[in-house]
Amino acid sequence: MPRPVHLIGAPTDIGAADRGASMGPEALRVAGIDRALRAQGVEVVDLGNLGGPHNPWQPPRDGYRHLPEVIAWNTTVHRAVAAALHAGALPLLLGGDHSLAIGSLSAVAQHCRAQRRKLRVLWLDAHADFNTHRVTPTGNLHGMPVACLCGNGPPGLIDLGGAAPQLAPSCIRQIGIRSVDPDEKRLVHGAGLDVFDMRFIDEHGMRETMNQALDGLDADTHLHVSFDVDFLDPDIAPGVGTTVRGGPTYREAQLCMEMIADTGLLASLDVVELNPAFDVRNRTAEVAVDLIESLFGKSTLMRR
DSSP states (O other): EEEEEEEEEEEOOOSSSSSTTTGGGHEEEEEHHHHHTTTOOOOEEEEEEOOOOOOOOOOBBOOOSSHHHHHHHHHHHHHHHHHHHHTTTTEEESSOGGGHHHHHHHOOOOHHHHHHHHHHHHEOBBBBOOOTTTTTSSSGGGOOOHEEHHHHOOOOOOOOOOSOOOSOOGGEEEEEEBBOHHHHHHHHHHTTEEEEHHHHHHEEEEEEEEHHTTTTOOOOOEEEEEGGGGGGGTTOOOSSSSSSOOOOHHHHHHHHHHHHHHTTOEEEEEEEEOGGGGGGGGHHHHHHHHHHHHHHTTTOOOOO
């Protein structure tokens, strides 16, 4: 039997450029995320929403916007995800903005070190999220989580799961990238991240992209998916604050999710940056839930 899924809501837009991602967890619940997972034979435990500081909506200070509040939220997320993993569950973080992945993945990385398991992270996103306080054009921490997890960020975030870095760049595969700031691009290249950008997907197709991104996995690998909804083309997913045209189509996204499900190794998941304030009749939440269902085994495959 599959492990139970613990839904963990983190209703905050503390690290984002726009207000509204704090409503993401409820939009996913309204779209029926629990029913969709149960339809795949998964036991679902909804732990409700975590609490944290309100969004003060202040300008950046020393290159970071809302840093104390982001640290507080990520510390709470870290503890909740760690508790779910300790209980033998699959933590599904319902965001909230993508800065929350610092807390989520620091707990996952800490768990993998304790269990002596390998970790593979699939970062599904329009953005590389590798800015730092020195190069960020905004100070918004939802543009910095990968950098923080790789050890380039402020104390309180880079050391949530122990001594920094939490992740080695070699364990990360970024998919769907199409918007990277110039200085950020230099940092990504310097770190040696594996990036399957939209040109790669255009040239090689989603099937080959996923074959390469999933290469080397085995039964001793913990597979974490960090799914930023702006990974999708805004024509099918308008309900995000940072839309970037030219993302994966619905069919490409379905194939991506089904190939991840085929591994049988999914062990933790973030779903972030859903912003109902920009959505149309909860359409983006419904698309996200449909794709999450595919991550857990729903298949369009008809051949034997």
